[in-house]
Amino acid sequence: MSGRNRGWRAVLLQAVLVCLLAARALAQGATVTGRVVDETGGALEGVVVRVAGGAGVSAVTDREGRYVLAGVPPGPAQVTFSLPNFAVVRRDVDVDATPSQQVDAVLYFTLSADVTV
DSSP states (O other), X not given: OOHHHHHHHHHHHHHHHHHHHHHHHHHHXXXXXXXXXXXXSOBXXXXXXXXXXXXXXXXXXXXXXXXXXXXXXXXXXXXXXXXXXXXXXXXXXXXXXXXXXXOOEEEOBOXXXXXXX
């Protein structure tokens, strides 16, 4: 076998490997990141961030209000942000094949009380 044929085979093998890795990355889904703050701009820790639907992808914000949702399936999705005593916020997003998308949110304090007598 000539050296020229080996070179083409190596290039072809590399191309196939790149395609397989790209397909695997798309199958694993995208990463959605962001920061959640209150109306004054202060970071909110402990916010539950979920992707609506059967994906089962969720995260909780850290002390800087940051979160990471990994493995979000491509396509339209709704991200929900919830924390007790704050109004729930929903963001419609179109998750595409880019490795990472940023979705930030501002939560507003609400006064509510459940009274049992």
